Amino acid sequence: DAGVIQSPRHEVTEMGQEVTLRCKPISGHDYLFWYRQTMMRGLELLIYFNNNVPIDDSGMPEDRFSAKMPNASFSTLKIQPSEPRDSAVYFCASSPFYSRAGELFFGEGSRLTVL
Amino acid sequence: GDSVTQMEGPVTLSEEAFLTINCTYTATGYPSLFWYVQYPGEGLQLLLKATKADDKGSNKGFEATYRKETTSFHLEKGSVQVSDSAVYFCALRTGGNQFYFGTGTSLTVIP
Numbered sequence: 001d002a003g004v005i006q007s008p009r010h011e012v013t014e015m016g017q018e019v020t021l022r023c024k025p026i027s028g029h030d031y032l033f034w035y036r037q038t039m040m041r042g043l044e045l046l047i048y049f050n051n052n053v054p055i056d057d058s059g060m061p062e063d064r065f066s067a068k069m070p071n072a073s074f075s076t077l078k079i080q081p082s083e084p085r086d087s088a089v090y091f092c093a094s095s096p097f098y099s100r101a102g103e104l105f106f107g108e109g110s111r112l113t114v115l
Numbered sequence: 116g117d118s119v120t121q122m123e124g125p126v127t128l129s130e131e132a133f134l135t136i137n138c139t140y141t142a143t144g145y146p147s148l149f150w151y152v153q154y155p156g157e158g159l160q161l162l163l164k165a166t167k168a169d170d171k172g173s174n175k176g177f178e179a180t181y182r183k184e185t186t187s188f189h190l191e192k193g194s195v196q197v198s199d200s201a202v203y204f205c206a207l208r209t210g211g212n213q214f215y216f217g218t219g220t221s222l223t224v225i226p
Contacts, residue, residue, distance in 0.1 A: 004158075031212070033214070042216070042218045042219060043159075043204065043216045043219070045213075045214070050212075055212075056213075091158055091159070093158075093159075101147050101164075101166040101208075102208070103149055103161045103164055103208075104151075104159075104161075104206075104214060105161075106151075106158035106159045106160070107158050108157055108158045109157075109158050
C-alpha cells in the first residue's frame with residue numbers, strides 16, 4: 001500500500017515567493033495533520049483536518065500560512081510570502097480513525113529552504 | 116495541559132550496549148503512548164505503541180511498558196546496533212485526538 005505522499009521533497013526559493021507543499025494521505029484515513037520540524041523548535045503541529053474540515057489551526061504561525069483540504073485525497077500547505085525563518089522540514093501525516101489507539105503515518109517530508 | 120518529556124540527547128553508545136531512553140508524560144484521561152523513530156532524511160515511523168496501563172509494546176528488539184503509576188513509557192533495547200542510530204520520539208495521543216510529541220533523543224551507535 002502507498003504511504004503518505006508529499007511533494008516536493010526539496011524546495012529552494014527566495015524570500016517573498018509563494019510556496020505550496022502538497023500531501024496525499026493514505027486512502028481511507030479520516031485525519032490529516034501538518035507538522036513543521038526545525039532544530040530549534042522540534043516537531044510542531046500546524047493544523048489538522050478531520051474529514052477535510054480544519055479542526056485546529058492554532059499552530060499556524062501567522063497569516064502567511066494557509067492550509068486546505070479540498071477532498072479526502074489531497075491537501076496543501078501554502079506560505080505566501082515566504083521568509084527565511086520558514087526554512088524547515090514540513091511533514092504531512094494521516095491517521096485512520098477517531099481512536100486514541102490510532103497512530104500517525106508520516107510522509108517523508110518536504111524540506112524547504114528560503115534564501 | 117497534556118505533554119511529553121523525554122531524555123535530552125544526544126546519546127552515544129557502543130554496539131551491543133544496553134539502551135534506555137526515558138519518557139514521562141502528563142495527561143488527563145487515558146492516553147495511548149507511542150515511540151517513533153526517524154532515520155536521517157526520512158519521516159517518522161512508528162516503532163511501538165501501548166494503549167493501556169501495563170501494556171508492553173515491542174518491535175525490532177525495542178520494548179516499552181506503559182506505567183500509569185509513574186506516568187512513564189521508557190524505551191529499552193538490550194543490545195543496540197549501528198543501524199539503530201536515529202532520533203527517537205516519545206508521543207501520546209489523547210481522547211481529544213491530539214498528539215503530543217517529545218523533543219526527540221538522538222542516538223548514535225558506534226562500532
